[in-house]
Amino acid sequence: MSSKPQPLSNVPPEFETAAQRTEQMLGFVPNSFLTMAKKPALANAVMPLLRYLWSDECSIERPLRPLISYMTSYGAGCRYCQAHSSHAARIHGVDAEKIENLWRYDTSELFDERERAVLAFAFASGQQPNAVEEQHFTAMRRYLSEEQIIDVAAIVAIFGLLNRWNDSMATALEDIPIETARSTLNASGWTPGKH
Secondary structure: OOOOOOOHHHOOHHHHHHHHHHHHHHOOOOHHHHHHOOOHHHHHHHHHHHHHHOOOOOOOOOOHHHHHHHHHHHHHOOHHHHHHHHHHHHHOOOOHHHHHOHHHOOOOOOOOHHHHHHHHHHHHHHOOOOOOOHHHHHHHHOOOOHHHHHHHHHHHHHHHHHHHHHHHHOOOOOHHHHHHHHHHOHHHOOOOOOO
């Protein structure tokens, strides 16, 4: 049985600014945030990770970040995070056709070799047991600095936490990411599942 998110009006005052920023960026406040905010200490621990993900401190270009989070979530099987990542990709200017073909990044002409190396690492990272091998690092080192590889791993790790949280809690998907996922992820077999 899933935990129900609290109404936005019940979010503790210290999270109101974060909720407003999130709503401005995504067009909604994620139910995962509304559930975590029931435990302010938990939300306080997680929010800096999420802020880092979209900060200028992260050395990965913004349009690639949601593609990494999608492939991590695709590897983990988290439908909630796949929908959110496809929506974030659209917000950050990724072409709909590219989002539609994410699941076949390794063969689609829409992806270059740099993206393929990063997305292969993300997909392998999301699997259980973890399927990352030295070849993944070798491929990424052709195109990325050590700092960038660390940031790719950071995105993967942050979404690893979100994948586990949202799949375990069966977090209910919001209307906006459902619409995006239905319009861009159908070819990959995406459905809301338990979300």
